[in-house]
Amino acid sequence: MSMELDDALAQLTMNNIIAICKDKEFSRSQKRKRSDLLDAVHHSADLHPLVLEAAHEKSINRIEAVSKQSAQPLSTHEKTLPSSSLHLSMLDHALKQLTVQEILTAAGTSKFSRLERQNRSGLIDAIRRSAELQAVMISSAENKIKQTREEEEKVLKRSCLQHKPESADESVFLEEVNSSVVCVVCAGEFCESETTDIPLHNIRNKEVLKPYQSHPRQNLVDGMLLYDQAVENKDDSQYGRLCRSCLDEVNANKTPVLALANNLWVGDVPDELAMLTLPECILVALSYPAAYIVKLYPKK
Numbered sequence: 001m002s003m004e005l006d007d008a009l010a011q012l013t014m015n016n017i018i019a020i021c022k023d024k025e026f027s028r029s030q031k032r033k034r035s036d037l038l039d040a041v042h043h044s045a046d047l048h049p050l051v052l053e054a055a056h057e058k059s060i061n062r063i064e065a066v067s068k069q070s071a072q073p074l075s076t077h078e079k080t081l082p083s084s085s086l087h088l089s090m091l092d093h094a095l096k097q098l099t100v101q102e103i104l105t106a107a108g109t110s111k112f113s114r115l116e117r118q119n120r121s122g123l124i125d126a127i128r129r130s131a132e133l134q135a136v137m138i139s140s141a142e143n144k145i146k147q148t149r150e151e152e153e154k155v156l157k158r159s160c161l162q163h164k165p166e167s168a169d170e171s172v173f174l175e176e177v178n179s180s181v182v183c184v185v186c187a188g189e190f191c192e193s194e195t196t197d198i199p200l201h202n203i204r205n206k207e208v209l210k211p212y213q214s215h216p217r218q219n220l221v222d223g224m225l226l227y228d229q230a231v232e233n234k235d236d237s238q239y240g241r242l243c244r245s246c247l248d249e250v251n252a253n254k255t256p257v258l259a260l261a262n263n264l265w266v267g268d269v270p271d272e273l274a275m276l277t278l279p280e281c282i283l284v285a286l287s288y289p290a291a292y293i294v295k296l297y298p299k300k
């Protein structure tokens with residue numbers, strides 16, 4: 001622990017150390033003299049995890065910053081054996097991120113002798129002798145960190161999507177939204193009172209809801225292209241709600257402008273797209289409407 005702690009302390013400034021150990025009262029001399037400050041940290045075992053974590057975080061930030069500044073990939077821009085303390089510190093932390101298997105996969109087993117492959121320290125010694133391997137390790141660790149962060153973001157996003165309402169206001173709002181119903185013709189959301197629930201076989205002029213373009217994934221009901229998730233089975237019959245506008249147009253023997261059958265059907269939306277935020281949707285969309293109406297709900 002002592003060597004690991006010394007390594008960690010060497011990466012932190014006095015201000016860093018005082019900031020991360022904010023609950024510890026340092027004396028005036030400890031705040032002024034680095035050796036006194038380090039002695040104080042050494043004698044307080046409860047501060048050790050904080051120091052190790054802060055140094056680890058700082059080194060990750062350095063790896064990311066250096067790789068961002070580099071115009072070329074790290075694996076190609078270093079031809080000579082780098083020896084700066086920053087580089088060695090980056091390398092140490094990169095190696096800590098990687099398992100033996102990951103080191104071998106990143107470099108290729110042919111880069112190491114049989115003796116070096118026998119244990120982790122053999123591999124690390126070989127890496128320390130090769131600028132090329134050092135660059136590969138730093139780059140692999142950086143990719144691993146990036147992938148881990150992306151995974152964490154995905155999990156966070158999913159949990160945000162599935163979160164339960166926390167405040168009374170939000171809960172009231174969501175109740176209102178949850179009580180809305182979907183029109184089977186245009187798949188729009190409406191208040192229940194704005195729609196009419198009718199047996200689908202009673203819809204008049206079914207031919208106006210015939211799909212403009214057919215697709216093998218479409219499930220037609222009596223030849224009509226409807227939003228099947230809003231179709232309900234009751235008393236051996238299929239029922240669906242139609243909004244006023246769709247019902248009026250169908251009764252007038254016209255295809256409603258916003259009907260799925262009017263070439264607006266896109267099929268099931270995959271999870272990867274369903275979880276996107278509005279700005280993300282706009283970024284990936286091939287085309288998009290000129291305006292969106294976004295309803296905001298009260299927050300705490």
Ligand SMILES: [Zn+2]
Nearest residue numbers: 183186243246
């Ligand atoms: Zn409708």
